[in-house]
Every structure is written in C-alpha cells, then in structure tokens.
Amino acid sequence: MAAKAKGNLLDACRAALRIPAFVTDYDEEISDVIEAARAELVAGGVADAKAHDDSDGRVRLAIKVYVKANFGMDNPDSERFMKSFDAMLTSMSGDSAYSGGDAS
Incomplete structure (x- = not known):
C-alpha cells in the first residue's frame, strides 16, 4: 500500500484552519x-x-x-463542528478498538 506519509498533527490542523504553513503565529494556541x-x-x-x-x-x-470548532473568537460554525466532534466521540467510545483494553 502506497500510503502518503502524514504530517504532524499541528501542521494538519493549521491546514484544516486554512492557515498557510509559513504562518506559525497561532501554533501555541492550536x-x-x-x-x-x-x-x-x-x-x-x-x-x-x-x-x-x-x-x-x-x-x-x-x-x-475539534480544533476547527474551538479556534478563534467569533466562529459561526463552532456549534456545527462540536456536534460533529460529539458524534465522532460517541462512535469511538462505543468501539472496543478505541475504548477497550487492546486499544493501543
């Protein structure tokens, strides 16, 4: 399988927020x-x-x-993203691969 190497999560979140890679001013908050x-x-x-x-x-x-829901001050999409996060959390917590003993 030729899977693309995934960058670090900070870079991925910066990209999800549409912040260019060279802008690192928000890295601590992210x-x-x-x-x-x-x-x-x-x-x-x-x-x-x-x-x-x-x-x-x-x-x-x-x-x-979660980052998209909670980054910045006046985010009109915050509630929608949090509902999505909550749905993902519910799904993962009900899945033994994520919640149980052999999860690692």
Whole structure:
C-alpha cells in the first residue's frame, strides 16, 4: 500500500484552519486546542493511548474537527463542528478498538 506519509498533527490542523504553513503565529494556541481535544476524547471514553495515536485517521479527524470548532473568537460554525466532534466521540467510545483494553 502506497500510503502518503502524514504530517504532524499541528501542521494538519493549521491546514484544516486554512492557515498557510509559513504562518506559525497561532501554533501555541492550536497546540493547546489539540491537547484539549485529546483530553475530551479521553474524558469521553477513548483510551488515552488511542487519543494520542496520531497515525489513526479517526483520531486525527476528530481532533481537527475539534480544533476547527474551538479556534478563534467569533466562529459561526463552532456549534456545527462540536456536534460533529460529539458524534465522532460517541462512535469511538462505543468501539472496543478505541475504548477497550487492546486499544493501543
């Protein structure tokens, strides 16, 4: 399988927010929101090891959606993105691959 190498999650979130790669002014805030997303995943029932698995597509997508919902001040799409994140969290927490013993 010729899978494209995935960049780091900060870069992926910056791209999801449509912030050019050379603009790093917001990296600290984005990193904080990424860590908050991981904490929300764990609090919602996702195993800690899985919430920190940046190679997992579902985890990466959930974190990017959370970042899109919580980055910036006046985000008119925040509620919509949080509903999407909550749906992903519910799905992952009900999946033994994400919530159970062999999740890592």
